Amino acid sequence: MNLDFTQLVPYLPFILEGIWATLKFVAVALVFGSILGVLLALCKIGSIMFLRWFADAYTSVFRGTPLILQLMIIYFAVPQLTGYDITAFTSAVLAFGLNSAAYISEIIRAGINAVDKGQVEAAQALGIPYKAMMKDIILPQAFKNILPALMNEFITLTKESALVSVIGYLDLMRRAQVVGAELYRNFEPLLFVGLIYWLMVMGLTLIGRQVERRMRASD
Template sequence: MPLDFAQLTPSIPFILEGLKVTLKIVAIAAVLGFLFGILLALLKISRIKPLIILADLYTSIFRGTPLVLQLMIIFYGSPQLFGTQIEASVAAILAFSLNSAAYISEIIRAGINAVDKGQKEAALALGVSYPRMMMDIILPQAIKNILPALVNEFITLTKESAIVTVIGAADVMRRSYMVGSDLYSFFEPLLFAGLIYYVLVIILTFIGKLIERRLKGND
């Protein structure tokens, strides 16, 4: 059967409306995942053994199980656990944040360990407190070094956000599937959804390279 993208034209605004859901989930999950990832990374490099074990266990669980499983447990398990059904977008934000934090924590931990230990020793010798040393000296350098890896994680998060369709969130993928059902033709709307995700990835890649160039220019 020949492709007919003309029949898709009236449904394009409907599909693009799903961008609001996609971008909302990705943006909030990225921020929360990044902040929680920093906390996990700090726990992993601490000298308190129980905290190290706890952080490593958390990372092992969320990296060792499928994201779609985590999403479905949070969404479909919420009535049993909390006595109420949480919204699909909230479940997605929670699942993506918790999952992303596990990966980001490893990235940040590697970045912190890559910073010259002499700077840490010099800061402590000057009487700089540990929290201030981490926030003002170590973390900025670590994040600068791991920026490409962080951007890659955010790109992965953007693409994986498409799985929210399994819990009925009206994102780009879900709306494309709905249009395909109405038209009895799935290839065109799904291809259009793929184009949307591709453009989002290109934009994220460009922003990441722009920030990276600016940081290098400040050296």
């Protein structure tokens, strides 16, 4: 096995910068996807048929097509239609945020439906407005139930972030490919970057478990 990891040493700063590049767009996409996911979930459980139909159609489209296809449509096809270029970062945030929103909306919808309906009836009997009921009573309880599923979605999104390398965004995967092309050695940079991805996922897993423990302790 002709392995030589010492050749990576000069490229370590370049590769490690990819951690920030990756986490930056993933974090923005998660915030965007979470906000949109909550809105879609509320549309799905609401009484307005058009909004329910729209939310269901949205989820069907984004869950039923590959994420890489959505990413390439936003980066390559949308500029063809609009005449305006979209940066790789913006394309990544939009594609991952819109895709994640579809999954998060289903997770939140299931969590809301799992809350005892008696609490909804009690809140309505007390005359609590719908928005206040959802914000202060239903959503906090639903969040406790869906936290493991949400953390799993965040972890999946972090791993799938490597797909942005196909549009030239200098994330971890793209930087590993650049280093591999310069060294004519791909195994070492790819293995090193794989270790970094694993450490990031393990970090998210530990954070999720810690949050779960604190939420159980607060019950």
